[in-house]
Amino acid sequence: MALEPFLRERLARKPLLVMTHVVCGHPSFEDNLRALEVMAEFDVDMVELQFPFSEPSADGPRFVRANQLAIEQGVHTRDCLAFLARAAQRFPFKLLMMGYYNTVFKMGEARFVEQLAAAGGSGMIIPDLPLDEAGELRRLAAERDIDPILLMAPTNTDARLARLGEAARGFVYAVARKGVTGGKTAMDEALDVFIARCRRATRVPIGVGFGVSSRADMEFLRGRADIAIIGTAALAAWEAAGEAGLRDFLAELLGAPQGQGA
Amino acid sequence: MSARCRRPSPMSVFDFPPGREGYYGAYGGCFLPEILTSTIEELRECFRACKADPAFWREYVEVMQSYSGRPTPVTYLDNLSRHLGGARIYVKREDLNHTGSHKINNVMGQGLLCKRLGKTRVIAETGAGQHGFATATMAARFGLECKIYMGAVDVARQRPNVFWMENLGAEVVAVEDGQRTLKDAINECLRDWVTNMADTHYVLGTACGPHPFPEMVSYFQSLIGSESREQIQRLCGRLPDRVYACVGGGSNAIGIFQGFLDDEGVELVGCEAGGLGPGPGGHASRLAYRDASLGVAQGYKTYFLQNEDGNMLETHSIAAGLDYIGINPILAHLWEQGRVRFEAATDDEVREALRLVMRSEGLIPALESTHAFARAIAEAPTMARDDIILINQSGRGDKDIFTVADAIEDRAWKAFIRTKAEQYGA
Numbered sequence: 001m002a003l004e005p006f007l008r009e010r011l012a013r014k015p016l017l018v019m020t021h022v023v024c025g026h027p028s029f030e031d032n033l034r035a036l037e038v039m040a041e042f043d044v045d046m047v048e049l050q051f052p053f054s055e056p057s058a059d060g061p062r063f064v065r066a067n068q069l070a071i072e073q074g075v076h077t078r079d080c081l082a083f084l085a086r087a088a089q090r091f092p093f094k095l096l097m098m099g100y101y102n103t104v105f106k107m108g109e110a111r112f113v114e115q116l117a118a119a120g121g122s123g124m125i126i127p128d129l130p131l132d133e134a135g136e137l138r139r140l141a142a143e144r145d146i147d148p149i150l151l152m153a154p155t156n157t158d159a160r161l162a163r164l165g166e167a168a169r170g171f172v173y174a175v176a177r178k179g180v181t182g183g184k185t186a187m188d189e190a191l192d193v194f195i196a197r198c199r200r201a202t203r204v205p206i207g208v209g210f211g212v213s214s215r216a217d218m219e220f221l222r223g224r225a226d227i228a229i230i231g232t233a234a235l236a237a238w239e240a241a242g243e244a245g246l247r248d249f250l251a252e253l254l255g256a257p258q259g260q261g262a
Numbered sequence: 263m264s265a266r267c268r269r270p271s272p273m274s275v276f277d278f279p280p281g282r283e284g285y286y287g288a289y290g291g292c293f294l295p296e297i298l299t300s301t302i303e304e305l306r307e308c309f310r311a312c313k314a315d316p317a318f319w320r321e322y323v324e325v326m327q328s329y330s331g332r333p334t335p336v337t338y339l340d341n342l343s344r345h346l347g348g349a350r351i352y353v354k355r356e357d358l359n360h361t362g363s364h365k366i367n368n369v370m371g372q373g374l375l376c377k378r379l380g381k382t383r384v385i386a387e388t389g390a391g392q393h394g395f396a397t398a399t400m401a402a403r404f405g406l407e408c409k410i411y412m413g414a415v416d417v418a419r420q421r422p423n424v425f426w427m428e429n430l431g432a433e434v435v436a437v438e439d440g441q442r443t444l445k446d447a448i449n450e451c452l453r454d455w456v457t458n459m460a461d462t463h464y465v466l467g468t469a470c471g472p473h474p475f476p477e478m479v480s481y482f483q484s485l486i487g488s489e490s491r492e493q494i495q496r497l498c499g500r501l502p503d504r505v506y507a508c509v510g511g512g513s514n515a516i517g518i519f520q521g522f523l524d525d526e527g528v529e530l531v532g533c534e535a536g537g538l539g540p541g542p543g544g545h546a547s548r549l550a551y552r553d554a555s556l557g558v559a560q561g562y563k564t565y566f567l568q569n570e571d572g573n574m575l576e577t578h579s580i581a582a583g584l585d586y587i588g589i590n591p592i593l594a595h596l597w598e599q600g601r602v603r604f605e606a607a608t609d610d611e612v613r614e615a616l617r618l619v620m621r622s623e624g625l626i627p628a629l630e631s632t633h634a635f636a637r638a639i640a641e642a643p644t645m646a647r648d649d650i651i652l653i654n655q656s657g658r659g660d661k662d663i664f665t666v667a668d669a670i671e672d673r674a675w676k677a678f679i680r681t682k683a684e685q686y687g688a
């Protein structure tokens with residue numbers, strides 16, 4: 001099933017969906033797999049698999065380090081695609097490639113989309129590829145039912161949001177604040193206003209990310225956004241206390257596990 | 263206003279076809295996160311307005327004359343020319359700028375632009391420290407808050423520039439990510455900028471990165487080329503046969519080359535860091551050696567030293583300011599068009615060339631600029647005696663005293679440092 005209908009179906013029975021994040025090969029692919037199992041226990045709806053890149057200039061310190069360690073361990077694009085294929089066989093949630101454009105460009109857009117589709121990926125989140133440069137990749141992706149996820153930012157003008165909203169497929173990733181990933185976001189009126197601006201600009205579901213890390217954040221987003229996007233905080237939990245740390249973190253955030261596991 | 267102060271006329275290379283703004287052939291573009299879309303648009307608009315305003319250029323030239331000592335002279339190197347027995351060698355003296363390099367040209371221009379933008383804070387990356395030094399100077403002069411990001415490796419090898427930046431009132435941050443050199447400092451600037459764009463202008467130091475930076479930096483550096491063209495004609499009665507410039511990011515090179523782009527008889531030679539010689543990881547040569555490939559990183563498309571996954575390779579150069587993974591997209595295009603020839607000079611050739619230039623002419627070029635000298639020295643003997651070479655001495659080398667003293671194993675210097683350390687330790 002394509003991404004948007006899949007999200008719509010889930011939104012009919014859950015008020016706020018969840019997308020989580022792992023950095024491929026960090027600390028190892030075995031750890032990634034165990035993290036995904038925990039995420040499945042909590043019935044998360046989507047997971048972004050970050051393909052490590054040497055210049056992750058939109059990421060904060062924790063993800064920067066994770067990218068660097070993964071590369072040092074010899075994680076290649078082909079390993080990330082193989083892992084994605086393995087995860088897609090095993091878990092009910094949707095999987096998206098997250099990474100930087102050079103990873104796609106170096107392999108060749110057509111070949112990358114082909115391999116991502118063959119592996120069972122549903123979308124791509126590429127923060128350094130603006131809509132204006134994404135024409136050919138979007139065309140190739142549409143042919144293979146891959147959704148290139150567009151980001152919306154609080155600094156965007158209404159005209160720009162409208163253009164992004166028109167072009168959006170799958171869902172929109174609304175960046176809750178200025179800055180890089182990780183760190184704290186004030187869940188306040190300004191964010192409320194921004195989410196409402198995004199909502200007016202598009203008809204696809206809206207995910208909110210950057211700094212979502214507590215139960216209070218989830219409560220704030222419920223009724224405002226469609227998807228809570230949880231990145232750095234989950235990695236911090238895993239790095240602090242492994243599987244148990246991630247389970248405790250997700251239980252605190254989402255309540256007791258509801259999923260079937262794997 | 264004299265001819266050499268003339269505003270750069272729109273050249274074909276900056277005359278973008280419809281829908282290809284910011285592209286030089288296949289290279290360039292603007293690849294930034296959505297959060298910066300409005301900021302970069304605001305910068306594009308402001309730069310466009312500055313270009314259209316003769317008063318802006320006039321103010322810029324006045325600042326460069328009164329504050330930085332422009333126009334910098336062209337010096338004939340008689341001893342070196344005779345010693346090599348070939349072409350006559352002339353040098354454009356960008357080392358005589360305030361702060362000791364061509365970097366100040368771009369920085370003062372962007373400083374004026376920053377004031378127009380109404381921003382109160384500047385950030386900059388720096389490799390060798392010359393751009394950071396120049397930015398800290400500009401910020402002090404214009405009353406701006408200033409933060410400089412510098413790779414921890416470069417902080418360790420360029421302490422004198424760090425000292426000056428801090429004393430000029432800038433905060434210097436040692437970047438510990440990645441290879442801890444120039445590219446990592448650029449990433450850190452982008453991270454600062456996505457957070458603080460409301461009051462902050464990013465003073466990018468070279469003609470790389472997202473549009474409009476390559477064009478804007480080239481615009482300000484074009485002073486070098488327009489002055490040189492007039493000066494060499496006055497001195498020699500004609501244009502040079504070859505112009506040599508070192509290429510890290512490529513701002514001094516595009517600066518001087520712009521003076522001669524339309525002169526078909528002038529051969530333009532870009533000199534990259536050959537480091538330890540060809541082969542991945544041992545140099546920072548993107549075009550002269552064949553270890554680089556097309557990629558998109560740090561906001562633009564160009565040749566990068568990268569592996570098959572698109573992750574960047576280690577780079578190496580004796581000169582911190584040339585130690586960079588990517589290359590000016592305008593130069594990549596001019597190289598592809600056959601307009602600029604690319605060569606590399608190894609660390610060893612650079613050490614030799616520096617010794618020769620110091621002894622024969624009493625000049626101390628920066629290790630970066632010495633790459634241009636090294637290629638000119640290699641080629642001059644094969645040229646005729648009435649041929650003319652022009653070298654861009656982009657910076658002065660006294661900042662490199664620690665590196666140079668190491669490179670030539672100067673015992674007296676090492677003894678001095680030991681004594682000094684003992685004094686501090688006591």
